[in-house]
Amino acid sequence: MAIQRKPASVGAKSEAAAAAFVDGAPDARKPAASEAVGTYEKGVAKGNKRQISLTIAPELLRKVDELAKRSGQARAAIINLALYRLVERDDVFDRK
Structure with missing residues (x-):
């Protein structure tokens, strides 16, 4: 077994890029001022989500x-995605 060098530390630029990537996830967004954390009380609090x-x-x-x-996702992830897509399609239940 060969002795390997310690990997170089991650630079600040890479850390900032990683933080931006994580912050861009739909479930990682910061609530707006009008959506103060804890103001929606339905369900059981589980981190930044509600059960x-x-x-x-x-x-x-x-x-x-x-x-x-088939997709390699959890059941909850599939349901969340389906609901997210439905809610984003604002016109689904509009009767015209």
Whole structure:
């Protein structure tokens, strides 16, 4: 086994880039002044998220689980993504 050198430390520029990447994640955003932390009390606080209970039809749950397995994601991640996309499509339930 060869002796290897200690890797060079990460520069400030790389650390800033990593911090910017992490801060850009949807679940890492800082709440706006109007969304003060802890003001939304529904569900159980779990870090910067809220845990809720969800009732779902067995066939839909099976499809969600299959999609999660194919994509290598957790069931919760699939449900979060689907809800996020639905909420972002502001016009879904508009009746015209």
